[in-house]
Amino acid sequence: MTVNIILLGPPGAGKGTQARRLVEERGLVQLSTGDMLREARSSGTEMGKVVAEVMDKGQLVTDEIVVGLIREKLEGSDAPGFIFDGFPRTLKQADALGELLEGLKQNVDVVIEMQVDDTALVERISGRYTCGNCGEVYHDKTKPSAEEGVCDACGSTDLRRRADDNEESLKTRLLEYYKKTSPLIGYYYAKEKLHPVNGLASVDEVAAQMKTALDKL
Numbered sequence: 396m397t398v399n400i401i402l403l404g405p406p407g408a409g410k411g412t413q414a415r416r417l418v419e420e421r422g423l424v425q426l427s428t429g430d431m432l433r434e435a436r437s438s439g440t441e442m443g444k445v446v447a448e449v450m451d452k453g454q455l456v457t458d459e460i461v462v463g464l465i466r467e468k469l470e471g472s473d474a475p476g477f478i479f480d481g482f483p484r485t486l487k488q489a490d491a492l493g494e495l496l497e498g499l500k501q502n503v504d505v506v507i508e509m510q511v512d513d514t515a516l517v518e519r520i521s522g523r524y525t526c527g528n529c530g531e532v533y534h535d536k537t538k539p540s541a542e543e544g545v546c547d548a549c550g551s552t553d554l555r556r557r558a559d560d561n562e563e564s565l566k567t568r569l570l571e572y573y574k575k576t577s578p579l580i581g582y583y584y585a586k587e588k589l590h591p592v593n594g595l596a597s598v599d600e601v602a603a604q605m606k607t608a609l610d611k612l
């Protein structure tokens with residue numbers, strides 16, 4: 396049986412961190428549209444150039460582009476399940492995902508809603524950096540790397556800050572979230588898929604709350 400999980404929550408809610416754990420613990424495949432789009436932009440293709448500008452402003456990339464990226468990953472995959480991290484972000488994307496999975500005789504099984512307040516988000520995001528090699532996530536105050544400039548997990552010195560992790564883009568990202576993504580909470584609640592967790596709890600505690608929801612499947 397396949398298990399498909401959506402991680403839903405505003406920027407900085409901890410979706411990426413939890414997705415990485417689920418990959419390790421359950422062998423699921425993480426599909427992060429944010430990561431795919433960052434890859435597309437660094438590849439320098441035409442599409443990459445278009446998305447770079449939109450992303451840096453904190454706006455959403457078009458549904459056509461992200462649905463296309465997800466479709467490519469789903470078709471022909473024999474993964475035991477997916478963790479959707481940062482997708483869907485609009486009602487159109489949610490409908491498209493439902494149809495794509497239906498075509499594969501699969502479903503969205505659980506939607507984890509990561510609840511956090513806005514003040515916490517601003518603090519989390521403004522100190523955030525990640526390892527360009529292995530994806531480990533760090534924070535200036537709450538989780539600095541043991542040795543400055545070196546990744547604890549893989550030893551790489553390629554630690555990066557995202558171009559859109561600044562106050563101005565963050566304001567737009569939050570507004571986009573409330574306008575376009577938060578309606579998905581009601582959408583999945585009505586489909587009886589929604590499981591809220593407290594995103595302000597520790598990484599382990601959030602993982603434990605998610606496990607409770609997943610074990611009910």
Ligand code: ADP
Binds near residue numbers: 456
């Ligand atoms: P965060 O959750 O911290 O905002 P992501 O890495 O998920 O970070 O996304 C970064 C940016 O990529 C978004 O601000 C947006 O421009 C674009 N993006 C990612 N996923 C989507 C999506 N599903 N639909 C539209 N745009 C997206």
Ligand code: ZN
Binds near residue numbers: 526528530547549551
């Ligand atoms: Zn690393």
